[in-house]
Amino acid sequence: MTDECGAPDSSCDEVLREVATYLDGELTDAEAGKVVEHLGDCPPCKDRADLEACVKDLLRSRCADSAPPALIARLEAFIGQQTGA
Numbered sequence: 001m002t003d004e005c006g007a008p009d010s011s012c013d014e015v016l017r018e019v020a021t022y023l024d025g026e027l028t029d030a031e032a033g034k035v036v037e038h039l040g041d042c043p044p045c046k047d048r049a050d051l052e053a054c055v056k057d058l059l060r061s062r063c064a065d066s067a068p069p070a071l072i073a074r075l076e077a078f079i080g081q082q083t084g085a
Contacts, residue, residue: 012038012045019049023056 014039022028022035040048067075 012042015039015042015045016048019045019052020056023049023053 013056015035018027019030022032027035039049066072
């Protein structure tokens with residue numbers, strides 16, 4: 001069986017659903033291996049994975065600021081009220 005991209009025995013849709021999890025390092029070694037193998041065989045999926053990696057890096061670098069302590073305290077209090085904690 002071959003996907004539209006020409007990669008044997010692999011589904012582009014399945015791999016693309018796993019890309020974010022792969023980039024976060026949350027796949028098992030076997031799952032990550034399948035993703036890496038597919039990305040090596042499928043330039044369109046590799047391009048998509050590279051784009052997602054760039055977006056994650058950009059967000060990580062631009063969203064590093066933390067909330068002000070007063071806001072954190074208010075949110076924690078609100079969550080505590082909602083959960084009964």
